[in-house]
Amino acid sequence: MADLTSRNTVLVTGGAGYIGSHVVLALRDGGRPVVVVDDLSSGRRAAVPPEVALVEGDVGDRDLIAHVLAEHRVGTVMHFAGSIVVPESVEKPLDYYRNNTANSLALIEACHRAGVERFVFSSTAAVYGMAESTPIDEEAPTRPINPYGRSKLMTEWMLADAAAAHGLRAVVLRYFNVAGADPQGRSGQCTRVATHLLKIAAQAATGQRPEIQIYGDDYPTPDGTCVRDYIHVSDLAAAHVAALVHLEAGGDSRTLNCGYGRGYSVREVLDMVETVLGRPLPTRIGPRRAGDPPALVAATARIGRELDWTPRHADLRTIVETALAWERRLVADAVAG
Numbered sequence: 001m002a003d004l005t006s007r008n009t010v011l012v013t014g015g016a017g018y019i020g021s022h023v024v025l026a027l028r029d030g031g032r033p034v035v036v037v038d039d040l041s042s043g044r045r046a047a048v049p050p051e052v053a054l055v056e057g058d059v060g061d062r063d064l065i066a067h068v069l070a071e072h073r074v075g076t077v078m079h080f081a082g083s084i085v086v087p088e089s090v091e092k093p094l095d096y097y098r099n100n101t102a103n104s105l106a107l108i109e110a111c112h113r114a115g116v117e118r119f120v121f122s123s124t125a126a127v128y129g130m131a132e133s134t135p136i137d138e139e140a141p142t143r144p145i146n147p148y149g150r151s152k153l154m155t156e157w158m159l160a161d162a163a164a165a166h167g168l169r170a171v172v173l174r175y176f177n178v179a180g181a182d183p184q185g186r187s188g189q190c191t192r193v194a195t196h197l198l199k200i201a202a203q204a205a206t207g208q209r210p211e212i213q214i215y216g217d218d219y220p221t222p223d224g225t226c227v228r229d230y231i232h233v234s235d236l237a238a239a240h241v242a243a244l245v246h247l248e249a250g251g252d253s254r255t256l257n258c259g260y261g262r263g264y265s266v267r268e269v270l271d272m273v274e275t276v277l278g279r280p281l282p283t284r285i286g287p288r289r290a291g292d293p294p295a296l297v298a299a300t301a302r303i304g305r306e307l308d309w310t311p312r313h314a315d316l317r318t319i320v321e322t323a324l325a326w327e328r329r330l331v332a333d334a335v336a337g
């Protein structure tokens with residue numbers, strides 16, 4: 001019989017990606033043993049610290065996962081691996097159901113077989129769809145409006161059913177708009193196809209794009225542009241560590257919004273980028289982007305109550321400064337070859 005108490009390694013799937021790599025740093029900063037499984041489809045080997053084992057492979061590969069869980073004495077799985085581009089999910093829905101839903105099923109099954117009972121899952125505010133009112137609490141209806149959101153919601157359901165039937169305990173974290181970079185400059189967003197507002201603004205600020213297009217300024221919001229709740233990626237990483245502590249203390253399954261409960265409009269974000277930069281950026285008003293709700297802001301009472309988590313970077317200037325610092329570094333590294 002395996003000694004379950006000594007299983008304290010955290011398996012981070014997708015740990016070579018943007019958010020996963022920050023969580024790996026937070027776990028390592030706390031002295032936790034970590035192993036990463038990543039197929040490097042969008043992640044980078046360099047994002048994983050050299051002392052952390054990186055197993056290159058597919059999270060849907062049951063044999064590989066079974067081997068990793070046993071070999072590294074994994075006690076908790078944090079599941080980030082997945083496909084994340086909303087418009088792509090509309091064009092290739094089956095790819096999203098395979099990579100986000102079917103591969104999550106394989107991973108959950110592997111955990112069940114191996115007796116791994118603690119699970120932390122990267123979900124998204126996209127599960128709420130066009131929210132009727134904001135701030136949005138966790139009891140709001142889940143009506144995702146694209147395959148990406150549906151592919152993630154189905155994983156939430158599988159985890160809830162596995163929890164009820166098999167004793168798996170899962171913390172589902174529904175992220176709002178994740179942005180910024182490690183304040184120590186160890187990681188940041190490196191995606192090849194940038195779609196997120198702040199990444200695009202950082203690319204424009206560093207001369208990699210001629211301009212930023214604002215997708216619509218006729219929304220029913222104070223300045224007509226969409227409002228979002230931006231959370232610093234390092235605070236989000238700390239929320240994962242708090243979720244781990246909750247589960248290790250015997251805590252039950254939870255579904256928790258991750259945001260600050262404060263919204264900023266697209267214009268406010270771009271104003272802050274210009275303030276930090278000290279010069280204006282070329283912007284152009286374009287048409288609305290399909291599927292954008294006017295405002296998405298998290299109700300945060302539940303995470304404040306359920307987890308021992310205090311945000312440390314909850315201001316837009318810090319988010320923008322760290323994102324810009326990281327982008328400058330990427331540009332400098334590219335120039336240096």
Ligand SMILES: NC(=O)c1ccc[n+]([C@@H]2O[C@H](COP(=O)([O-])OP(=O)(O)OC[C@H]3O[C@@H](n4cnc5c(N)ncnc54)[C@H](O)[C@@H]3O)[C@@H](O)[C@H]2O)c1
Nearest residue numbers: 014016017018019038039040041042043058059081082122
């Ligand atoms: N970025 C956001 O704003 C945001 C918001 C809400 C939720 N999320 C969720 O957070 C998670 C991480 O997002 P991210 O922004 O860090 O994206 P990312 O693309 O940077 O990271 C995803 C990682 O998963 C890996 N991966 C993908 N498919 C895999 C597979 N089948 N097997 C093994 N590895 C695989 C990629 O190589 C990459 O390293 C995702 O599950 C995403 O749905 C992200």
Ligand SMILES: O=c1ccn([C@@H]2O[C@H](COP(=O)(O)OP(=O)(O)O[C@H]3O[C@H](CO)[C@H](O)[C@H](O)[C@H]3O)[C@@H](O)[C@H]2O)c(=O)[nH]1
Nearest residue numbers: 124125126175176177195196197200213214215226292296
């Ligand atoms: O070049 C751009 C890019 C974005 N935007 C606008 O900026 C806002 C934020 O857009 P992002 O693409 O940065 O983020 P989303 O709000 O669309 O989506 C993100 O946050 C969601 C929850 O709020 C989900 O978590 C989702 O997975 C994640 O990508 C939107 O109003 C969008 O229209 C622009 O005006 N111009």
